[in-house]
Amino acid sequence: MANDLQTTLSPLAPAQFPEMLPVAGVRFGVGRCGIKASSTKLDLMLAVFDKPAGAAGVLTKSSTAGAPVRWCRKHLANGKARALIVNSGNANVYTGKAGDDAVKAAAKGVAELVNCRPGDVFVASTGVIGETLPIDKVVKALPKLHGKLGAKLAPGRWHDAAVAIMTTDTFPKGASIATEIGGVPVTITGIAKGSGMIAPDMATMLAYVFTDAKIPADVLQALLKSAADKSFNSITVDSDTSTSDTLQLFATGEARHPAIVKPGDPALRAFRQALDAVCLDLAHQVVRDGEGAQKFIEIAVTGAKSARAARCIGLSIANSPLVKTAIAGGDANWGRIVMAVGKSGEAIAETSLDIFVGGHAVAINGAPPAGYDETPVARHMAGRDLKIHVDVGVGRGKATVWTCDLTHGYIEINADYRS
Amino acid sequence: MANDLQTTLSPLAPAQFPEMLPVAGVRFGVGRCGIKASSTKLDLMLAVFDKPAGAAGVLTKSSTAGAPVRWCRKHLANGKARALIVNSGNANVYTGKAGDDAVKAAAKGVAELVNCRPGDVFVASTGVIGETLPIDKVVKALPKLHGKLGAKLAPGRWHDAAVAIMTTDTFPKGASIATEIGGVPVTITGIAKGSGMIAPDMATMLAYVFTDAKIPADVLQALLKSAADKSFNSITVDSDTSTSDTLQLFATGEARHPAIVKPGDPALRAFRQALDAVCLDLAHQVVRDGEGAQKFIEIAVTGAKSARAARCIGLSIANSPLVKTAIAGGDANWGRIVMAVGKSGEAIAETSLDIFVGGHAVAINGAPPAGYDETPVARHMAGRDLKIHVDVGVGRGKATVWTCDLTHGYIEINADYRS
Numbered sequence: 027m028a029n030d031l032q033t034t035l036s037p038l039a040p041a042q043f044p045e046m047l048p049v050a051g052v053r054f055g056v057g058r059c060g061i062k063a064s065s066t067k068l069d070l071m072l073a074v075f076d077k078p079a080g081a082a083g084v085l086t087k088s089s090t091a092g093a094p095v096r097w098c099r100k101h102l103a104n105g106k107a108r109a110l111i112v113n114s115g116n117a118n119v120y121t122g123k124a125g126d127d128a129v130k131a132a133a134k135g136v137a138e139l140v141n142c143r144p145g146d147v148f149v150a151s152t153g154v155i156g157e158t159l160p161i162d163k164v165v166k167a168l169p170k171l172h173g174k175l176g177a178k179l180a181p182g183r184w185h186d187a188a189v190a191i192m193t194t195d196t197f198p199k200g201a202s203i204a205t206e207i208g209g210v211p212v213t214i215t216g217i218a219k220g221s222g223m224i225a226p227d228m229a230t231m232l233a234y235v236f237t238d239a240k241i242p243a244d245v246l247q248a249l250l251k252s253a254a255d256k257s258f259n260s261i262t263v264d265s266d267t268s269t270s271d272t273l274q275l276f277a278t279g280e281a282r283h284p285a286i287v288k289p290g291d292p293a294l295r296a297f298r299q300a301l302d303a304v305c306l307d308l309a310h311q312v313v314r315d316g317e318g319a320q321k322f323i324e325i326a327v328t329g330a331k332s333a334r335a336a337r338c339i340g341l342s343i344a345n346s347p348l349v350k351t352a353i354a355g356g357d358a359n360w361g362r363i364v365m366a367v368g369k370s371g372e373a374i375a376e377t378s379l380d381i382f383v384g385g386h387a388v389a390i391n392g393a394p395p396a397g398y399d400e401t402p403v404a405r406h407m408a409g410r411d412l413k414i415h416v417d418v419g420v421g422r423g424k425a426t427v428w429t430c431d432l433t434h435g436y437i438e439i440n441a442d443y444r445s
Numbered sequence: 446m447a448n449d450l451q452t453t454l455s456p457l458a459p460a461q462f463p464e465m466l467p468v469a470g471v472r473f474g475v476g477r478c479g480i481k482a483s484s485t486k487l488d489l490m491l492a493v494f495d496k497p498a499g500a501a502g503v504l505t506k507s508s509t510a511g512a513p514v515r516w517c518r519k520h521l522a523n524g525k526a527r528a529l530i531v532n533s534g535n536a537n538v539y540t541g542k543a544g545d546d547a548v549k550a551a552a553k554g555v556a557e558l559v560n561c562r563p564g565d566v567f568v569a570s571t572g573v574i575g576e577t578l579p580i581d582k583v584v585k586a587l588p589k590l591h592g593k594l595g596a597k598l599a600p601g602r603w604h605d606a607a608v609a610i611m612t613t614d615t616f617p618k619g620a621s622i623a624t625e626i627g628g629v630p631v632t633i634t635g636i637a638k639g640s641g642m643i644a645p646d647m648a649t650m651l652a653y654v655f656t657d658a659k660i661p662a663d664v665l666q667a668l669l670k671s672a673a674d675k676s677f678n679s680i681t682v683d684s685d686t687s688t689s690d691t692l693q694l695f696a697t698g699e700a701r702h703p704a705i706v707k708p709g710d711p712a713l714r715a716f717r718q719a720l721d722a723v724c725l726d727l728a729h730q731v732v733r734d735g736e737g738a739q740k741f742i743e744i745a746v747t748g749a750k751s752a753r754a755a756r757c758i759g760l761s762i763a764n765s766p767l768v769k770t771a772i773a774g775g776d777a778n779w780g781r782i783v784m785a786v787g788k789s790g791e792a793i794a795e796t797s798l799d800i801f802v803g804g805h806a807v808a809i810n811g812a813p814p815a816g817y818d819e820t821p822v823a824r825h826m827a828g829r830d831l832k833i834h835v836d837v838g839v840g841r842g843k844a845t846v847w848t849c850d851l852t853h854g855y856i857e858i859n860a861d862y863r864s
Binding site for chain 1: 506507508509510536538539540541543573574575576766767770771773774776779780781783784786787788789790791792793795796798808810811812813851852853855856859860
């Protein structure tokens with residue numbers, strides 16, 4: 027029911043799944059093992075790397091993180107991966123020792139099939155919190171999924187993989203870019219799920235990015251951390267941080283470009299931009315599929331003490347229920363932006379505070395501009411893609427964050443989620 | 446319209462305004478100066494002290510605090526008051542130099558009437574942010590208000606004073622207790638406005654507490670700070686901190702009890718408890734009048750590293766849109782409580798985490814209890830007064846916070862607030 031409702035409400039879905047470039051060295055097996063009640067819904071995705079891939083990851087900071095997150099944290103230290111197994115429909119969070127046992131069983135089952143150590147298998151689960159994962163169903167389905175891998179990645183498999191990890195999502199999320207390292211063509215292709223930063227019952231956001239580049243794990247990790255801060259760590263739907271948020275980057279190393287040894291390598295310039303763009307695209311798709319979302323909102327903050335302070339102010343605005351409800355109602359009520367800036371706790375110069383909505387000044391130097399006319403602001407607010415810019419006048423720190431509005435749809439989806 | 450809507454939705458209003466005990470030494474003049482569009486709504490309240498009263502205050506920490514808050518911060522240093530002037534309908538926030546000039550004009554106008562220095566007059570405004578306060582209307586109305594003070598406080602005047610400071614509130618808020626200091630009878634009576642911690646367009650919470658006790662300003666301040674932390678600083682409706690939150694305590698000194706010199710004085714034991722109780726009662730009334738509120742929720746956190754950590758965890762739960770929407774829907778979805786504990790960032794022992802809803806264990810030692818039956822939990826969730834208890838198992842810190850649910854009413858009130 028939640029899904030039908032959301033499909034009706036959300037006007038922000040893209041027209042179609044994007045064209046996804048293949049990444050040499052990775053293959054997918056996708057299927058159904060019966061965790062999701064529906065007999066037609068995909069709920070299991072296996073990715074296998076032909077040889078050990080470089081692995082980097084950014085995981086939730088929640089202190090109630092799920093068993094799969096604990097497993098990934100531990101094995102990311104090795105910086106390599108042979109496989110990835112993800113189920114949807116159950117988050118395997120807050121499930122005690124049974125949760126850890128389930129992760130081990132899944133990793134062991136995959137390791138036997140691809141002939142590697144269990145620690146080279148990354149595991150993720152997304153769905154309801156606090157219910158025991160029926161791990162037998164997962165393990166039983168593994169040989170069939172492994173048999174589907176084929177010799178190389180079939181074109182439609184990216185789409186199926188993106189669908190298999192969905193929970194409250196109303197559309198599968200993917201992004202893909204062709205770039206180069208040292209003049210050698212390289213591909214970056216990623217998938218994500220998440221209906222907002224958060225739908226914690228469904229234990230939220232997962233994103234997997236693959237590349238055929240050959241990059242050491244420590245460099246991969248630095249590049250991914252930087253991309254994550256500007257994308258997934260700069261979005262919010264409802265301020266509720268999930269127990270399972272996972273972003274991983276795998277590099278199969280099939281591309282024959284010059285060796286890379288450090289994140290600052292000039293040869294990585296285009297790759298870095300492309301990785302940032304893929305992460306940002308996926309992050310934006312998560313916001314556009316935010317529960318109940320009707321509007322996509324970009325909030326740029328400049329003039330802050332630091333980039334960190336700017337992001338904090340941006341997220342204070344983006345997380346404010348009063349800002350988000352005003353936007354849902356198309357109300358150019360910028361006093362609420364002033365409130366949200368003020369509650370962030372970051373340094374500002376109140377007499378230099380400027381606020382622009384859709385490029386129109388609504389406040390200059392700490393007061394409404396002379397002869398302020400709300401007409402063009404109201405026109406912008408009536409649209410679907412909104413831009414807010416705040417300059418707080420104390421420094422050169424800047425950041426941009428993205429969010430959606432807070433609508434009746436959000437309440438409806440979440441007030442009776444489990445029914 | 447917003448008010449009509451809220452009246453329909455809110456089932457949490459008290460049956461009637463409480464009986465308010467008089468406080469010797471303070472008198473009220475209440476009236477209408479035309480800031481509120483409605484010609485029948487009270488929008489101006491003047492309180493005058495017969496002789497200089499001790500004054501303490503706790504004000505918003507917002508960095509975009511309004512001009513009246515800046516004025517009060519400055520003059521609280523003196524620790525004494527001769528009068529208080531409050532208007533509703535306009536917050537006088539983010540109004541540039543005109544805002545500061547308006548505060549001065551109001552203080553000066555009152556000072557001339559009661560024959561004191563402007564700095565002995567406290568000023569507050571509550572209403573829309575970013576619109577110039579029509580201060581002429583206020584100043585013009587002062588003599589008439591002053592004329593209404595009478596020789597002593599008329600019984601119904603507390604009610605009128607509480608009404609005059611309302612904005613989105615659906616009912617006036619008051620609390621009153623008879624206590625003693627050193628065996629001498631003392632009264633504490635207070636009023637408040639606020640429809641949740643926050644309704645920032647209406648620039649939110651004001652609370653004024655009066656006592657006839659004779660207590661030095663530094664002691665008053667310590668007592669008030671302590672009471673505020675356990676009451677107003679422990680409630681939230683929507684996590685949006687106002688630009689104008691103000692809590693003040695005035696002591697007229699008419700009561701003839703033994704001299705008090707320090708906050709820890711044993712003679713203050715009953716008074717301290719009574720002050721805490723009045724502040725808590727008013728704070729609870731603010732939550733019960735939370736925008737769109739249908740349920741009143743108490744969240745007790747124990748076993749935290751410190752009281753501060755416990756309050757942080759409690760507020761993380763209380764501010765979670767997903768917890769609040771689940772409660773609105775009567776859904777015993779305690780996985781969301783786990784999520785909110787986890788995102789707080791505070792230390793917890795996941796394998797000792799216990800969660801109780803209405804006294805029923807929903808999780809023990811980090812997992813659902815064996816043979817968990819949701820029936821009694823669901824019955825409790827269907828009620829209007831809910832209790833959640835979380836023990837995080839790392840220490841002895843504890844705190845209790847209060848909030849309301851997040852309903853369609855909140856969205857409706859705030860999506861088109863200004864229209």
